[in-house]
Amino acid sequence: MTLTLVLLGAAALIGIGLYGALSQQSFVMLMMGLELMLNGALLAIIGFWSLSLGGMPEGQLLAIIVMAVMAVEMAIGFALIVAVYRKRQADMTESIGTLRQ
Amino acid sequence: MTALLTLAVLATLLGGTLFAVALDRAYLPLLALFTRQRVETEAPDRLNRDLAPAWYLALAAIGIAVVPFAPDLALIDSPVGIVIWGSCEALIVVTVFLHGWSPNAPFPLIGAYRYAAIGLPVMLPSMFVLIAAALPAESLSLVAIVDSQREVWNVIRQPLGLPLFMVVALAMTLRGPMDYADAADIATGTSAEDSGAGRAVWQIARLAMLVSVSAIAATVFLGGPLGPVLPGPVWLWLKTGALMALTVWIGNRVARTTPSRMLTILWVVLLPLSFLHLLISGLIEL
Amino acid sequence: MTDLMIALLVAFAVWTGWRVFRVDSMVRASFALMLSFVAVGAIGVLLSAPYIGVATVFMMAVEMMVMAIFMVMFMMNPAGLNPMVMVHQHRLSIGAGLVAFFGLSAAVLLSPLPSNPVAPGTDVVAQLGHELLGPSMLIFETAGVTLLATMVGAVILSSRQGRFGSADEGSRPPGLTEGGDPAGRQPEGGGGHGHHHHGGH
Numbered sequence: 338m339t340l341t342l343v344l345l346g347a348a349a350l351i352g353i354g355l356y357g358a359l360s361q362q363s364f365v366m367l368m369m370g371l372e373l374m375l376n377g378a379l380l381a382i383i384g385f386w387s388l389s390l391g392g393m394p395e396g397q398l399l400a401i402i403v404m405a406v407m408a409v410e411m412a413i414g415f416a417l418i419v420a421v422y423r424k425r426q427a428d429m430t431e432s433i434g435t436l437r438q
Numbered sequence: 439m440t441a442l443l444t445l446a447v448l449a450t451l452l453g454g455t456l457f458a459v460a461l462d463r464a465y466l467p468l469l470a471l472f473t474r475q476r477v478e479t480e481a482p483d484r485l486n487r488d489l490a491p492a493w494y495l496a497l498a499a500i501g502i503a504v505v506p507f508a509p510d511l512a513l514i515d516s517p518v519g520i521v522i523w524g525s526c527e528a529l530i531v532v533t534v535f536l537h538g539w540s541p542n543a544p545f546p547l548i549g550a551y552r553y554a555a556i557g558l559p560v561m562l563p564s565m566f567v568l569i570a571a572a573l574p575a576e577s578l579s580l581v582a583i584v585d586s587q588r589e590v591w592n593v594i595r596q597p598l599g600l601p602l603f604m605v606v607a608l609a610m611t612l613r614g615p616m617d618y619a620d621a622a623d624i625a626t627g628t629s630a631e632d633s634g635a636g637r638a639v640w641q642i643a644r645l646a647m648l649v650s651v652s653a654i655a656a657t658v659f660l661g662g663p664l665g666p667v668l669p670g671p672v673w674l675w676l677k678t679g680a681l682m683a684l685t686v687w688i689g690n691r692v693a694r695t696t697p698s699r700m701l702t703i704l705w706v707v708l709l710p711l712s713f714l715h716l717l718i719s720g721l722i723e724l
Numbered sequence: 725m726t727d728l729m730i731a732l733l734v735a736f737a738v739w740t741g742w743r744v745f746r747v748d749s750m751v752r753a754s755f756a757l758m759l760s761f762v763a764v765g766a767i768g769v770l771l772s773a774p775y776i777g778v779a780t781v782f783m784m785a786v787e788m789m790v791m792a793i794f795m796v797m798f799m800m801n802p803a804g805l806n807p808m809v810m811v812h813q814h815r816l817s818i819g820a821g822l823v824a825f826f827g828l829s830a831a832v833l834l835s836p837l838p839s840n841p842v843a844p845g846t847d848v849v850a851q852l853g854h855e856l857l858g859p860s861m862l863i864f865e866t867a868g869v870t871l872l873a874t875m876v877g878a879v880i881l882s883s884r885q886g887r888f889g890s891a892d893e894g895s896r897p898p899g900l901t902e903g904g905d906p907a908g909r910q911p912e913g914g915g916g917h918g919h920h921h922h923g924g925h
Contacts, residue, residue, distance in 0.1 A: 366745070
């Protein structure tokens with residue numbers, strides 16, 4: 338029962354995150370959508386690890402990896418935003434029609 | 439037992455805050471604030487403006503709740519006590535930022551951003567120092583860390599730890615050389631637009647946080663409740679009081695530099711130093 | 725009791741996650757996202773994963789602080805106390821979000837979920853440590869190297885000085901309308917080193 342609840346919550350977070358990542362025009366808000374999807378993944382991992390894997394340590398490892406993925410996504414995402422802003426002075430997806438220099 | 443411990447934690451926080459008020463000689467200004475009228479800014483974020491002082495106070499309470507009052511007795515006896523304190527530190531930066539952002543006024547906002555820029559790099563030495571202290575205990579639990587200091591305190595075993603953590607303590611309590619949030623040079627920064635009881639609670643929360651940070655430092659580096667003759671809590675109070683006095687003294691003695699220079703110091707000097715500290719502590723434990 | 729708290733925290737996580745895209749300020753959005761993460765961290769603590777839960781709170785508080793700083797660097801209306809709507813392909817996004825939610829929910833509800841909870845009294849933190857530096861050390865080290873590569877990559881991407889000259893050289897802001905005149909700050913012409921333009925082929 339708890340597991341179902343947790344997984345439904347994770348599904349909702351992933352759904353909202355996908356909505357955000359597709360709909361937001363601002364790069365930073367777009368990244369928030371991605372983070373929210375990863376949040377849902379993290380919730381699902383914690384739920385599965387705790388309630389149906391009998392606490393095998395690999396489950397916790399996976400959660401750590403998800404956190405590392407979040408850190409990588411944030412760092413590279415913001416670096417790309419800075420690079421694009423330097424080149425185009427743009428912070429919205431619409432302003433980037435081409436990836437050409 | 440839990441009720442008694444809760445009482446002890448709250449009494450320590452209250453007594454410590456009164457001691458901090460005495461150290462800062464701030465009785466009258468604080469009392470006067472409660473009677474003052476509130477002054478509004480234009481279009482503030484009311485929720486965060488009203489709640490930021492309460493959050494700061496709550497983080498101080500959580501911080502002191504993980505501190506062991508006797509060698510094997512803590513209110514929150516978590517296997518990851520030191521990580522809980524780390525989360526509190528990270529949330530302090532967020533709280534101070536929100537406190538400065540919410541009034542929607544220039545000086546508080548400047549204070550908030552200055553503090554965010556300084557507070558984030560302060561997290562890194564803090565984490566390295568705390569993890570180094572966890573190495574001899576082979577555990578992230580504060581109870582285990584206290585237990586590991588039965589023979590020799592961490593302040594002797596890891597001499598760089600306490601000085602580095604004092605920098606963190608100054609930053610977390612917005613004091614002296616690390617006070618980039620509420621400094622006089624930007625008209626008291628994040629609290630420039632505070633007034634009345636809200637301002638008083640924020641100042642009290644700063645003092646309560648001084649108790650919390652000092653209690654954590656006393657636990658991690660000075661053996662916390664360990665000591666001869668006197669009972670555990672008394673030793674904890676004595677050590678915490680001494681560290682509070684030291685923090686206040688340093689805060690009053692050392693001048694604040696410009697934020698840009700402080701950023702360079704944090705990233706170029708303190709971060710490698712704390713990394714070296716972690717490396718040395720690890721090699722000693724091998 | 726624990727179930728009730730978990731249910732409330734799940735609801736809080738989803739609600740704050742939803743608020744991220746409904747509030748009219750970037751700072752509020754990033755801290756709503758932080759609250760969502762904090763709720764997930766608290767669920768982790770309740771589901772006997774103390775380290776993962778608390779570390780999530782720690783990491784996300786720092787990350788969202790970074791996010792708020794970046795917002796002010798780049799966003800119009802940084803303090804964000806004016807209303808704003810900045811969305812595109814709205815219907816498609818709502819549809820995709822709903823499809824993802826209902827698809828995953830159906831998968832959750834229709835598949836038999838194994839029940840094998842963590843045995844009480846297991847020292848999960850020590851287990852995690854032994855796993856990280858034991859059987860899964862290679863994975864852990866790979867994550868470490870990836871993070872190092874990320875640091876190098878982020879510094880290279882975001883630095884102004886590059887192999888091929890300054891990154892903002894000849895930068896023109898986009899027009900406010902399609903193909904319109906450049907808006908905002910103009911690239912700095914003239915001044916101290918205006919006389920040696922290179923590039924621009």
